[in-house]
Amino acid sequence: MKQFLIPLAIIASPAAAQDNAEVALAKATLEALQGPSFAANREYCGYIVIDADGELAATPAVQGAIGHCEADEPPEDSVPIASYHTHGAFDYDTPAEFPSVGDLEADEAEGVDGYISTPGGRLWYVDGVDQIASQLCGVGCLSQHPDFEAGLDGELQISYTIDELRALEAE
Known part of the structure; x- marks a missing residue:
């Protein structure tokens, strides 16, 4: 009986839709961008792709604006599988600890999944097809902005x- 419970537990986990290598790459990429994103108070974004050699890779990050980022097109000889972006610096008046409706809609429109880091150090995964955002790890999982205050x-x-998310944004 236990042999059937283990696969079900894996399927039910928030990270089941992506493999460990993809999550590790997204986490490492976003961790490297947290500091620059905080310092500039801008989003940084790009793609996770399968490159011409069949390997997972992250495209170079592009600096966006406050609350918006548009990545460069991935190389033509690659297959984009996920977007990634930071949410910039902590701001008392900007809810940035969860993905926005726009984040999910953008991934759906591009036909990819997504990864998002927050000023509190959370890492989110966006299932672009099912339109569900799942927290892969919570506050402090990635670097935090020095002014971050949990609970706001x-x-x-x-x-x-x-x-x-639409209901949460309307509050």
Whole structure:
């Protein structure tokens, strides 16, 4: 009986839709961008791709604006599988500890999944097809902005559907 429970537990986990190498690459890429993102108070973004050699790779990050980033097109000989972006520096008036509806809609439109880091050091995964955002790791998992204060965005859930995010943004 236990042999059937283990696969079900794996399937039910928030990270089941992506493999460990992809998550590790996204986490390392976003961790490297947290400091520059905080310092510039800008989003940084790019793609995780399967390159021409069949290897996972992250495209070079592009500096965006406050609350918005548009990555350069991935190389033509690669296959984009996920976007990635930071949420910039901590700001008392900007809820940035969870993905936005726009984040999910952008990934869906591009036909990719997504990874997002927050000023509090959270790492989120966006399932671009099912339109669900899942927290892969919580506060402090990645570098935090020095002024970050936990709890200002309320008590956050482990995952959100796009409709739940719409309701959260409307509060």
